[in-house]
Amino acid sequence: MFKAVIGAEKLKDSIESISTLVDEARFRLTPQGLSVKAVDPSNVAMVSFDLARDAFDSFEATEGELGIDLTKLNGVMEMADKSDVIELELDETAHKLIVRMRGLAYTMSLLDPSSIRKEPKVPTLDLPAHIVIRGEDIKRAVKAAEKVSDYMSMGVRGDTFFMEAQGDTDSVLVELKKDQLIELQASDAKSLFSLDYLSDLSKILAKSNEVTIDLGKDFPLKIRIKIAQGHGDVSYMLAPRVESE
Amino acid sequence: MFKAVIGAEKLKDSIESISTLVDEARFRLTPQGLSVKAVDPSNVAMVSFDLARDAFDSFEATEGELGIDLTKLNGVMEMADKSDVIELELDETAHKLIVRMRGLAYTMSLLDPSSIRKEPKVPTLDLPAHIVIRGEDIKRAVKAAEKVSDYMSMGVRGDTFFMEAQGDTDSVLVELKKDQLIELQASDAKSLFSLDYLSDLSKILAKSNEVTIDLGKDFPLKIRIKIAQGHGDVSYMLAPRVESE
Amino acid sequence: MFKAVIGAEKLKDSIESISTLVDEARFRLTPQGLSVKAVDPSNVAMVSFDLARDAFDSFEATEGELGIDLTKLNGVMEMADKSDVIELELDETAHKLIVRMRGLAYTMSLLDPSSIRKEPKVPTLDLPAHIVIRGEDIKRAVKAAEKVSDYMSMGVRGDTFFMEAQGDTDSVLVELKKDQLIELQASDAKSLFSLDYLSDLSKILAKSNEVTIDLGKDFPLKIRIKIAQGHGDVSYMLAPRVESE
Numbered sequence: 001m002f003k004a005v006i007g008a009e010k011l012k013d014s015i016e017s018i019s020t021l022v023d024e025a026r027f028r029l030t031p032q033g034l035s036v037k038a039v040d041p042s043n044v045a046m047v048s049f050d051l052a053r054d055a056f057d058s059f060e061a062t063e064g065e066l067g068i069d070l071t072k073l074n075g076v077m078e079m080a081d082k083s084d085v086i087e088l089e090l091d092e093t094a095h096k097l098i099v100r101m102r103g104l105a106y107t108m109s110l111l112d113p114s115s116i117r118k119e120p121k122v123p124t125l126d127l128p129a130h131i132v133i134r135g136e137d138i139k140r141a142v143k144a145a146e147k148v149s150d151y152m153s154m155g156v157r158g159d160t161f162f163m164e165a166q167g168d169t170d171s172v173l174v175e176l177k178k179d180q181l182i183e184l185q186a187s188d189a190k191s192l193f194s195l196d197y198l199s200d201l202s203k204i205l206a207k208s209n210e211v212t213i214d215l216g217k218d219f220p221l222k223i224r225i226k227i228a229q230g231h232g233d234v235s236y237m238l239a240p241r242v243e244s245e
Numbered sequence: 246m247f248k249a250v251i252g253a254e255k256l257k258d259s260i261e262s263i264s265t266l267v268d269e270a271r272f273r274l275t276p277q278g279l280s281v282k283a284v285d286p287s288n289v290a291m292v293s294f295d296l297a298r299d300a301f302d303s304f305e306a307t308e309g310e311l312g313i314d315l316t317k318l319n320g321v322m323e324m325a326d327k328s329d330v331i332e333l334e335l336d337e338t339a340h341k342l343i344v345r346m347r348g349l350a351y352t353m354s355l356l357d358p359s360s361i362r363k364e365p366k367v368p369t370l371d372l373p374a375h376i377v378i379r380g381e382d383i384k385r386a387v388k389a390a391e392k393v394s395d396y397m398s399m400g401v402r403g404d405t406f407f408m409e410a411q412g413d414t415d416s417v418l419v420e421l422k423k424d425q426l427i428e429l430q431a432s433d434a435k436s437l438f439s440l441d442y443l444s445d446l447s448k449i450l451a452k453s454n455e456v457t458i459d460l461g462k463d464f465p466l467k468i469r470i471k472i473a474q475g476h477g478d479v480s481y482m483l484a485p486r487v488e489s490e
Numbered sequence: 491m492f493k494a495v496i497g498a499e500k501l502k503d504s505i506e507s508i509s510t511l512v513d514e515a516r517f518r519l520t521p522q523g524l525s526v527k528a529v530d531p532s533n534v535a536m537v538s539f540d541l542a543r544d545a546f547d548s549f550e551a552t553e554g555e556l557g558i559d560l561t562k563l564n565g566v567m568e569m570a571d572k573s574d575v576i577e578l579e580l581d582e583t584a585h586k587l588i589v590r591m592r593g594l595a596y597t598m599s600l601l602d603p604s605s606i607r608k609e610p611k612v613p614t615l616d617l618p619a620h621i622v623i624r625g626e627d628i629k630r631a632v633k634a635a636e637k638v639s640d641y642m643s644m645g646v647r648g649d650t651f652f653m654e655a656q657g658d659t660d661s662v663l664v665e666l667k668k669d670q671l672i673e674l675q676a677s678d679a680k681s682l683f684s685l686d687y688l689s690d691l692s693k694i695l696a697k698s699n700e701v702t703i704d705l706g707k708d709f710p711l712k713i714r715i716k717i718a719q720g721h722g723d724v725s726y727m728l729a730p731r732v733e734s735e
Contacts, residue, residue: 072392072415079389103421104389109414144569144594147562169599170562176593317637317660324634348666349634354659 002029002064002090005057008080008101010228013207014051015077017227017234019070020200021047026113027068029061039120045197046120046237055231057085066090066097067111073099076106122237127214127222129156132183133176135205135225138163141174142202146195148172151241154215155190161213165195182210189215191240201236218242247274247309247335250302253325253346255473258452259296260322262472262479264315265445266292271358272313274306284365290442291482293367300476302330311335311342312356318344321351367482372459372467374401377428378421380450380470383408386419387447391440393417396486399460400435406458410440427455434460436485446481463487492519492554492580495547498570498591500718503697504541505567507717507724509560510690511537516603517558519551529610535687536610536727545721547575556580556587557601563589566596612727617704617712619646622673623666625695625715628653631664632692636685638662641731644705645680651703655685672700679705681730691726708732 014034018025021040028035036049053059080086080101087100091107099106141163145152148167155162161181163174178184205211205225214222224235259279263270266285273280281294298304325331325346332345336352344351386408390397393412400407406426408419423429450456450470459467469480504524508515511530518525526539543549570576570591577590581597589596631653635642638657645652651671653664668674695701695715704712714725 075392076389079385103419103425104385105418105420106389106392107416107418140569140594144566144596147565147596171597173595173597174593175595180593320637321634324630348664348670349630350663350665351634351637352661352663 001092002061002066002088004059004061004088006055006059006086006088007057008077008084008086009082010055010232011086012074012077012080013227014049014232015070015073017204017225017232018047018049019074020204021045021236022117023071024067024069024111024116026116026119027066028119029064029066031061031063033059034061037119037122039117040197044194044239045201046122048122048235048237049232050234051228051232055228064090065113067113067116068097069108069111072108076108079104079106123220125214125216125220125222125237127189127216127219128187129189129215130183130185130187131156131161131181131213131215133161133181133211133213135202135208135211137174137176138198138211139202139206141172142195142198144172144174146199150195151192152195152198153190153192154213154221156184156186156188156215157190159184159186189217189219191215191218191221192242193221193238194241197238201238204234246337247306247311247333249304249306249333251300251304251331251333252302253322253329253331254327255300255477256331257319257322257325257327258472259294259477260315260318262449262470263292263294264319265449266290266481267362268316269312269314269356269361271361271364272311273364274309274311276306276308278304279306282364282367284362285442286362289439289484290446291365291367293480293482294477295479296473296477300473309335310358312358312361313342314353314356317353321353324349324351368465370459370461370465370467370482372434372461372464373432374406374434374458374460375428375430375432376401376406376426376458376460378406378426378456378458380447380453380456382419382421383443383456384447384451386417387440387443389417389419391444395440396437397440397443398435398437399458399466401429401431401433401460402435404429404431434462434464436460436463436466437487438466438483439486442483446483449479491582492551492556492578494549494551494578496545496549496576496578497547498567498574498576499572500545500722501576502564502567502570502572503717504539504722505560505563507694507715507722508537508539509564510694511535511726512607513561514557514559514601514606516606516609517556518609519554519556521551521553523549524551527609527612529607530687534684534729535691536612538612538725538727539722540724541718541722545718554580555603557603557606558587559598559601562598566598569594569596613710615704615706615710615712615727617679617706617709618677619651619679619703619705620673620675620677621646621651621671621703621705623651623671623701623703625692625698625701627664627666628688628701629692629696631662632685632688634662634664636689640685641682642685642688643680643682644703644711646674646676646678646705647680649674649676679707679709681705681708681711682732683711683728684731687728691728694724 033052145165149165208225212224221238278297390410394410453470457469466483523542635655639655698715702714711728
């Protein structure tokens with residue numbers, strides 16, 4: 001069983017943090033909360049999402065799994081105002097999720113979880129450089145980088161975190177010294193990433209005042225944010241593109 | 246002859262309430278005001294519009310009929326600010342309508358009224374259920390219903406007014422009890438309507454704090470609103486779609 | 491050499507006032523400031539732009555010429571907030587312009603000035619009518635005129651400045667008497683201009699509280715505005731279209 005009540009803004013932010021990578025996802029239910037692990041269709045990016053029961057006004061669930069069409073759920077959430085309270089209820093017999101808001105009930109058919117790609121194993125990585133930065137600063141660098149290239153490198157040089165893109169004729173360089181960052185644990189690092197993914201992610205990250213980035217040398221990038229007023233954790237892992245030089 | 250002065254917002258609202266159904270209309274002039282009766286090209290919806298001379302800052306007219314291209318007049322009104330005062334004057338010799346606002350004069354050729362579809366006869370219907378509701382509540386239900394179907398039913402069950410749409414897998418139900426409505430004269434009723442029409446109408450209705458709905462069983466829907474600060478009456482009639490079951 | 495610091499809004503307005511006519515331009519540098527003279531690809535409109543060193547927070551330049559891709563520079567400026575301070579620096583060796591804003595450096599390759607169309611000679615014209623008007627009033631007339639025609643005439647009749655467009659069935663006339671203008675030096679004048687050009691120009695002019703217009707009889711139009719808080723001068727010249735009657 002599953003029955004929960006949550007503020008619309010928290011739920012919207014939660015769904016968007018997952019739907020930026022996948023259109024459908026398996027939501028794992030436990031009495032302690034909700035979680036999702038998913039990898040994008042190209043196997044380049046991975047999301048690991050956890051929303052604790054404390055994020056909800058009320059939350060009751062037994063162990064289970066829900067297959068959810070995120071595009072559809074995003075569409076339903078568009079009808080909610082930020083201040084609305086959303087009620088979610090699983091109709092186990094009909095295999096539907098009922099989403100209620102201010103007198104409106106949307107009955108959404110669930111997907112068969114086994115039809116959705118399996119949960120990925122999240123690898124443990126040893127990433128030496130560690131940066132805490134405002135999400136807005138990432139979005140701005142990504143937007144500028146997109147003007148000159150399809151790829152952007154992120155790295156640490158001495159006491160400076162940098163994001164850099166090299167185009168055929170033009171280039172973009174953003175440098176943030178330790179005192180312009182919230183935190184920096186320096187260690188030489190540099191990896192190249194696809195701007196396609198960074199662009200989508202940066203829209204989510206821009207809402208966050210503290211984004212934690214872990215970096216290595218030609219290694220995946222790990223990005224972590226808190227959502228739902230600290231009751232949710234989202235972490236992304238993005239594979240590097242190896243520079244052909 | 247026809248010469249009148251009116252606030253831009255009142256005139257905009259008036260024209261839009263008609264142009265939601267038809268692109269051209271015959272405006273009937275009398276010394277008491279303006280009126281339009283029109284039916285949409287598919288014969289599914291009808292509008293009956295009356296704007297009393299009190300809605301105008303000044304109004305002088307003899308009996309007559311003007312054929313007006315509403316798309317064009319909407320375009321002219323887009324140039325006006327809400328607070329502008331609009332002067333309308335008929336140039337009978339040239340068969341043109343002059344629309345003046347803040348030093349700008351737009352001279353618009355009139356259409357031959359006989360080239361525009363005849364005024365429909367508005368049928369008198371005996372619709373037992375009677376609801377007064379905020380326009381925003383209709384718009385919200387219509388927007389949700391469009392996500393799942395092309396049709397929406399409206400009805401009354403006991404003390405509850407409902408709007409409902411059934412899709413192949415998903416469904417939407419909005420229920421408003423008597424105390425969530427401005428007024429309810431209950432009587433069992435349910436009819437199905439095309440969301441194409443309801444969607445256009447709901448944009449007009451959303452501006453209105455009080456929308457009066459009359460409903461029957463598989464009968465047309467009648468919707469009435471006041472416009473122009475109470476000096477104008479607009480009523481729509483929408484044919485039901487018979488459910489094939 | 492060239493190194494300068496300027497408020498983002500002033501720089502944006504400057505670039506847009508030129509890019510409304512041409513995509514690439516030669517910027518002439520002197521120790522006293524920047525200037526551009528350019529003619530649009532169809533030889534119909536000309537811009538003459540001067541930005542004094544006083545417009546900058548700091549300005550150092552030797553005589554020189556920069557070939558700039560304005561579309562690209564507009565794109566870079568989109569990333570700046572209005573209140574940002576922009577640093578421009580010429581890298582002479584690499585033949586690049588570095589645009590810096592809040593930790594972000596955009597390195598833009600310059601165009602070979604000789605590949606850009608030569609600076610036009612600005613003709614001296616004897617235009618007897620002289621009008622000073624709010625930019626918004628021009629934009630409004632242009633927007634209305636576009637609804638009925640591709641051309642608009644501008645002229646002076648007695649004490650009245652007029653803008654007029656004649657369509658096949660409809661027409662637009664805007665008349666502004668001396669007391670509705672900021673200034674009028676009357677002299678009979680009337681010339682016809684392409685709305686394609688006036689439409690683009692009017693977006694620039696609309697930001698200006700005082701637009702100076704010089705007019706003659708079937709003669710080019712001269713339009714002058716101040717930009718960058720009075721430290722910049724932009725003047726446009728637009729060829730008339732001879733009426734075929």
